[in-house]
Amino acid sequence: MGKGNTEKKTKRKYIPGLAQLKFELEYDWTASEAKKLFTKTKSSLALDSIKFEDSIAGMKSMPPSSVDLIIADPPFGIDFTGKGSQYNRKRALVEDGYVEISKDYTTFTKNWIGCLSHIMKEKASAYIISGWTNLNAVLSAIESSELKLINHIIWKYQFGVFTKRKFVSSHYHILFVVKEDNYFFNKYEYYPEDVWEIPRTYHPGMKKNGTKLPEALVSRCIQFSSKPGDIIFDPFMGNATTAVCAKGLYRHYFGFELNLNMEEIHQSNLDKIALGAFYHPLKEFLPTQEKLLEKYPHLKKHIE
Numbered sequence: 001m002g003k004g005n006t007e008k009k010t011k012r013k014y015i016p017g018l019a020q021l022k023f024e025l026e027y028d029w030t031a032s033e034a035k036k037l038f039t040k041t042k043s044s045l046a047l048d049s050i051k052f053e054d055s056i057a058g059m060k061s062m063p064p065s066s067v068d069l070i071i072a073d074p075p076f077g078i079d080f081t082g083k084g085s086q087y088n089r090k091r092a093l094v095e096d097g098y099v100e101i102s103k104d105y106t107t108f109t110k111n112w113i114g115c116l117s118h119i120m121k122e123k124a125s126a127y128i129i130s131g132w133t134n135l136n137a138v139l140s141a142i143e144s145s146e147l148k149l150i151n152h153i154i155w156k157y158q159f160g161v162f163t164k165r166k167f168v169s170s171h172y173h174i175l176f177v178v179k180e181d182n183y184f185f186n187k188y189e190y191y192p193e194d195v196w197e198i199p200r201t202y203h204p205g206m207k208k209n210g211t212k213l214p215e216a217l218v219s220r221c222i223q224f225s226s227k228p229g230d231i232i233f234d235p236f237m238g239n240a241t242t243a244v245c246a247k248g249l250y251r252h253y254f255g256f257e258l259n260l261n262m263e264e265i266h267q268s269n270l271d272k273i274a275l276g277a278f279y280h281p282l283k284e285f286l287p288t289q290e291k292l293l294e295k296y297p298h299l300k301k302h303i304e
C-alpha cells in the first residue's frame with residue numbers, strides 16, 4: 001500500500017471571506033506603466049482607426065494573428081432601425097444608415113465568425129453579443145468555427161420594450177470565446193459571475209445610431225481580457241463605443257463600420273475622451289481590507 005493511502009488527509013476548515021482576503025491580482029499596472037505600454041505597441045494595422053468598409057472583406061485582408069481582443073456586436077437581423085416608437089426616442093437623434101441584415105442571417109453570421117480565429121493572436125479572445133432571436137445562428141457559427149466557447153454570459157439590462165402579452169426582454173447573450181486554451185484572462189474580481197447587471201446608458205440630446213453598448217460593459221470585457229497597449233478589434237463599430245473604451249483604457253483600437261453617416265459621431269465621441277481617461281489600476285476595483293473586515297470581523301486574526 002502506498003504511503004499516501006495510510007496518511008490521514010488534513011481537512012481545511014472553510015473560513016468565510018478568507019479566500020477573498022488573500023486574493024491577489026495576477027497582473028496590474030499603474031497609470032504610467034499602462035501609458036508606457038500603450039506607446040510601445042507595434043503593428044502593421046492602421047492602429048486607432050475605423051475603416052468604412054464591409055467587415056467580412058476587411059477581416060480577410062487583415063494580417064494573421066494581429067489582434068488581442070475582439071468585441072463584436074453585429075446587427076441583430078430583426079429589421080432594426082432604432083427609430084420605432086417602441087424605443088421611445090426622438091427620431092431625429094437616431095442617425096440614418098444603420099446597416100441591417102435582411103436575408104440569410106445564418107450565412108452572414110457563419111461568414112463573419114469564420115473570419116475571427118485567423119486574425120486573433122494565440123492568447124486572444126472574443127466577446128460576441130447576441131439577442132435571443134438569432135442566438136441559434138451565432139451558437140452554430142461558433143460550433144463550426146475554430147473557436148472554443150468558454151462562457152455564455154447573460155447581460156441583464158433595465159427598461160426592455162414594454163409588452164402586453166409576453167415577458168419583457170431584458171437580457172442579451174454574450175458568448176466569450178477563445179482560440180487556444182492558454183488565452184489571456186486577468187481575473188480582477190474574486191468571484192466574477194456570468195450574469196452581468198449593467199444599466200443601459202442614456203445620452204439625452206446626443207445623436208447616435210440605434211444601438212449603443214454601455215461603456216461599462218465594453219470596459220469590463222477589455223479589462224478582463226487584455227493588457228494596456230493591446231489591440232482591440234471591433235468588426236461592427238456602430239457608435240465607436242469599443243474605440244472610446246479602448247482609448248480611455250490605454251488600449252489601441254481598430255475596426256469597421258459600413259454606415260458612413262457615423263463618421264462625424266465617431267470623431268466627436270473619440271474627441272470627448274482623453275487617452276487613458278477611464279484608466280484605474282485594477283487593485284482599486286477590489287474591496288479594501290477594511291471593507292472585508294467590516295463584513296467578516298472574524299478575519300482579523302488572519303492578518304499579519
Ligand SMILES: C[S@@+](CC[C@H](N)C(=O)[O-])C[C@H]1O[C@@H](n2cnc3c(N)ncnc32)[C@H](O)[C@@H]1O
Binds near residue numbers: 073074213259
Ligand atoms: C449593433 S450595431 C453596433 C453598436 C456598437 N456596439 C455600439 O456600441 O455603438 C451594428 C453595426 O454594424 C454595422 N454593420 C452592419 N453590417 C456591417 C458590415 N458588414 N460591416 C461593417 N459594419 C456593419 C451597422 O451599420 C451598425 O452600425
